[in-house]
Amino acid sequence: MNLLLATLATATALALHVPAQAGMEALEALEALDVNASTDDHSVNLPTSWWTYTNVTADQVGTFLSQNGARLTEIEVYSVTSGVPRFTVRMVKNSGAYAVPGWWWYYGLTAAQVTSYVNANNGRLIELEPYDIGGGQIRFAVVMVSNTAGAARAWSYLMGVSSAQITDHINSSGHRLIDLDSYTEGGVKKYTAAFVANTGADAKSWQWWINQTPASIASKVSSFQGRIVKLERQSNGTYNFIQVKNTGSDNSAWWYQYGFASMTDLNNYGLQVASRPIDITTYVDGNGARRYDAVFIDNANASTRRMRDLLGKTFLDANGNPTKGIFESYLKQVNGAVKVDLNSARRAETGSSVKALYLLHAMKQVELGLDTLNSAFTYYEYDPTRGPYICPTSSKEVAANERQAASFEAGLDQMMSISDNRAARGTLLRYGGSFSTLNSTAAASGMTSTTLRHDDGCAYWNPTTFRYDPASLRNDTTAANLAHLYEGVWNQSLLGSAHSARDEFLESANPTLGAGALQAIINEEAAKQGKTAQAAAFGALVRTWGNTGKYNTCLPDDNGGCGQKVIVRSGTGLVRLPVYTQGFQTYRDYAFGHLISDTPVPCWEDTETPGTNCPADVDYTQAHDAAANELWRDEVREALKTW
Template sequence: MKTAFHNEDTTMLGSIPQTRRLSTMLAASVLALACLAGAQPAQAALDATASTNDHNTNVPTGWWMYHGLTAAQVGSYASTNGARLTQVNVDSVVSGSPRFSVRMVRNAGSYSVPGWWWYYGLTFAQVGSYLSTNNARLIDMEPYDAGGGAIRYAVVMVSNTGTAARAWSYLSGVTQPQISTHLANSGHRMIDVDTYYVGATKYYSMVAVANTGADAKAWQWWINQSTAGVAAKVSAFNGRVVKMDRQKDGTYNVILTRNTGSDATAWWYRYGFTSGTDLINYANQVASRPVDINSYVDGLGIRRYDAAFIDTANASTRRMRSLHSSFLDSNGNPTIGIFESYLKQVGGTTKVDLNSRRRAETASALKSLHLLHSMRRVAAGTDTLPSSFVYYDYRSGTLTERKNACPDPSLETPANSRMDYNFETGLDQMMSISDNRTTRGSVIRYGGFAPFNATASLAGMTGTTLRHNIGCAYKNFSTGKIDPANRRNDTTAADLARIYEGVWDSSLLSNTNNARTEFLESANPAGSVAGTALQTIINEEATKLGKSATVASQFGQLIQRWGKGGSYNTCLPDSNGGCGQKVIVRSGTGIIRLPIKVSGVTSYRTYVFGRFISDVKTGCWEDTNTATIECPADTNYTAAYSKAANELYRDEIRLALMTW
């Protein structure tokens, strides 16, 4: 084991005395720098753990980003989440107390460290004192003006012991040439860089680690770059951004890591998010984790965020992400709409998790909640399926026109009342032909949306809120306007799947009074048939595995499915509440069972799923009943969704076929 030693000296920089602490490894090699380019070691690989820092680790983990927090709130969130801070930014100072933007990762698995600490309001000397007391090293250091030109530091440090021990260094109150000289002499690579001003004079702070062994990276750092300049440096280096420091003139200092070979990973960076929520939604949509966040106020006084992201998807989720490329703009950004895919083995692990907890509209797929609530009442003995059932017709016309109509409570008059179904038939119609009338009938029966939301809460559906009659999209009857802010039914792919897992494993629905059986009978059982699109995938995977066409056919005939789909053509509002942007929603949720062979005997693996596209901008809608009204955008997006819907199961189909 190599031995570390510490060396301290004090340097006068201008009129500001600063302490520089260096920690170097004995016999460490020194690598030269060219201009601002980092050293180019022969070894480069993604980090298996985040012991050094989390910039180059793409192992999936829980992560959080918060903004505008007090120090007490930072500590509370870290404790609640079982997390540790990996970055701290000072957004502002209010009455002497900073407000923070922070990144956290779950302090477990590949991201666990022996110990960690964060502090703020420190002088540079105090930073050194805490490092010595904790036997720690910095992973993030932010200088900020605490008021009156007094420079203080907010820092995150981790224990520098055991397997987390690293040779490392940090500087502050220095110039770019001084940093370059230090890096050349030490053989370290930077993991953090920031600028700050004392009067009109700009200074730099930085944190670095020894660029050797498992930490060896091909890297560069650049200062005073425009956004175009950053893009050019990234392209020329085949790199990815791991740190971006925005200066007050709008230019950037960046640290790049080579993104080739064993160090290659999918990654993204983007400027100017207008909220932390937008940043989080972006990260989840592309199944990534932010490795750096930059918080600042722009020239218009608007708080904005820049961020760099690293791919944290598993192989199946990554494949599903690629199948949704139609829903990205020309720059690869997920701005066209929302898409989610979720697949979980019942009683087992999650297989696909693509943005599965983003709240969005899913149209009739959410009718599974109405069915769950109704069957729980049946199981409890407070309702019965043979009992009479009241629903309403909201327009005249064909059955299709009537059952697809938006339920307007003002039309719920005695003349429009219908009692030709009992409750069981009403629920069957709700699920089998997606009847909006009988769905509304169940809401009337139980006195509004509150009981359904209570069931969702009990079921652990934390992203679900029913606030509108399904079939009415975003229409607000009280104002006559399109109003998604108040009339959107929110749910998530994971929440939709949760309904079916809870029914299948009986945790949400017992079979008392035959309730569980009746739920599954209403939930569109597909019988023992794969369907054409799914059978095509089965045939392809069987061929790859050297299985016969007979095996593929038998496999497909044994697949079992239940579920509910949904579809909307609706609008996002303009400034007057009119149709400002036409969008589509397509959704599906349910259960799929794949046959496996255990000692030659057929058994099953059972999975639950939720998937949808929501608020996808089209500009028009396809009219399948009128040949002259065509909308290629709608058709193409719907086709892309349908393809991805079946592809969700491909990897698990392959694994199941391997048992045959």
């Protein structure tokens, strides 16, 4: 394949010094994070929805794009069979700061066809992926955007060139790389590259490097104070990469990681640190295992970023990686905007916070006239020494162990107020004893990531087999799902106002008047506004509903024993903050959820040796509880402004 060079528009060249075959750095310039993705999405950190898919066909890519209202921002060839590729793709919502006037993607193109499509669409390449369809025949998969109106850029691209030719082009054009890939054709290493003019709003200090080890990448990123925007793994295990300066107004939180075992692991990492992948490369390693490397950029709003930084002090490791279990924070104004969204869609065990689903199901039956709250309620005493906190064992559900609450309403109150696992099990038995009943209610209520599999109180422990088995017994839900339940009750979409069931739900959900532990934050924020005198009155009007969860349990070893002690802590519910509107006192209503789950600890607080503290358990629990209160700081501040 001969050198193919296309340059569109013109640009003022910068004087550059480029070490041969090594890398380049543009002259220092006035630079900033991109305010939109008109150039590409590598330096945009405004929150947006994003998706990744791997090992998918072209038809599947089209379906996902349509379903998500998205556009492609990256395409990698996963594999090729009989000349037909399967793909790994990355996409973003085609709206807001990420919207473009038009865009297209193609695959199976020759070099000449790439140029033809660029010209026909008046397009600009943001992704140019070479691949071999067999027998050394090189084809290209591309993503291009319309190079018109506000998205118009002076730009260029190269295909089938050497690294020296890229260097020459950079020197002569003043363009900077935004995409770089290598491939072998006829035994010769060649490159594809896409550029934009390094001027105006697109001006950035930047470097590009080829044939680098992970250690050398880390060193070069550190010395340059850079942020990787393109990371390509070559067949020999070395990397080509592009980085931009990550200082001043171009600074953003960002991450990169090698060797994810699955796209799920990659996505979980990104969501845990409230980031968005901006580059993904996939390959089969030397052991024959599929791996993924990725670069991420911040995808959080200010409130979510604050919560990530706060929780990260305790729940990220020394390298800033999420190795200490799952943590989530979610806050949404009822019928309004999401205020905090930190990993809120990750399925996790929450302990007794999920009892709200038992309560919702019961109240739905009452609302439908299929049950009554003043009827009798039977539950079982499984072990008097453990009382309400027992893991229920069905073999002990015999007449001698039957207990009666004053009424079904009293039993539900007992389930919520003291987190009574016996009452939760009694509620399940009342409706047939199958978790599928509760799961159906969850699905019908929009809790699409909630699946119950075990009795509350058992925490991965199977009392029949005497084994820890989270794969089969984890109760999965999310912070967002739990908040959605409470929001649906409050706004009457899940329980209507025409029946008392909604009021009964709220009466059972631990209603509280007064700010409690939140008062300290109210006092701090009131003082900042010179409103210390109003702080107590504000706090006295705060109202809350909800429940919490707490587990000490184990992830199993190979024999089902306790391989790793872990803790689970959670909370969910509703909060009303008092505000003044046109001189009248009213409320802003919020639904929330927060949790830590499967957080590894060496011991549990005061359970192994009475009176002996476990510092790790204490530290993690206190960090979770402190963050639960901090979830409200920004909204408290805004509410106080109305006083």
